[in-house]
Amino acid sequence: MIKYKLICKTCNISFDSWFASSGEFERLKKRKFLNCHECNSTKIEKTLMAPKLNTRSDSNKRISKYKKINDKLREYQKFIKNNFEYVGKNFAHEARSIHYKNKKNEKGIYGIASKEEIKELKEEGIDTETIPWVQDKVN
Ligand SMILES: [Zn+2]
Numbered sequence: 449m450i451k452y453k454l455i456c457k458t459c460n461i462s463f464d465s466w467f468a469s470s471g472e473f474e475r476l477k478k479r480k481f482l483n484c485h486e487c488n489s490t491k492i493e494k495t496l497m498a499p500k501l502n503t504r505s506d507s508n509k510r511i512s513k514y515k516k517i518n519d520k521l522r523e524y525q526k527f528i529k530n531n532f533e534y535v536g537k538n539f540a541h542e543a544r545s546i547h548y549k550n551k552k553n554e555k556g557i558y559g560i561a562s563k564e565e566i567k568e569l570k571e572e573g574i575d576t577e578t579i580p581w582v583q584d585k586v587n
Pocket of ligand 1: 456457458459460461484485486487488489
């Protein structure tokens with residue numbers, strides 16, 4: 449089945465109609481079996497199909513947007529890697545020792561913390577920043 453938007457050339461009304469195939473439309477039109485609901489005119493034409501969303505370029509756009517964000521994150525990560533000390537899973541511990549012992553760490557720290565740990569740190573007045581971490585490509 450194929451759906452066409454048809455237009456009456458006489459009264460300019462348009463309507464949708466289903467056909468078994470694109471050939472069927474032509475056959476019916478030739479035999480003047482197609483007529484306007486309104487004025488009964490047989491001057492029925494197919495209108496251009498509704499513009500189909502170009503899903504391919506659409507998803508490409510999404511991918512490039514994702515890539516952009518990804519690149520930004522990688523840039524951010526690179527900055528963090530260069531300027532902060534990686535403490536891994538000791539993050540919560542290290543963050544506390546900086547906070548409580550007023551440890552002067554010339555370098556900030558970054559590492560892994562669970563949601564629970566982040567929540568606890570926050571309750572203790574230690575602010576942390578969470579960023580989504582982009583995994584380096586592992587091949
Ligand atoms: Zn008509």
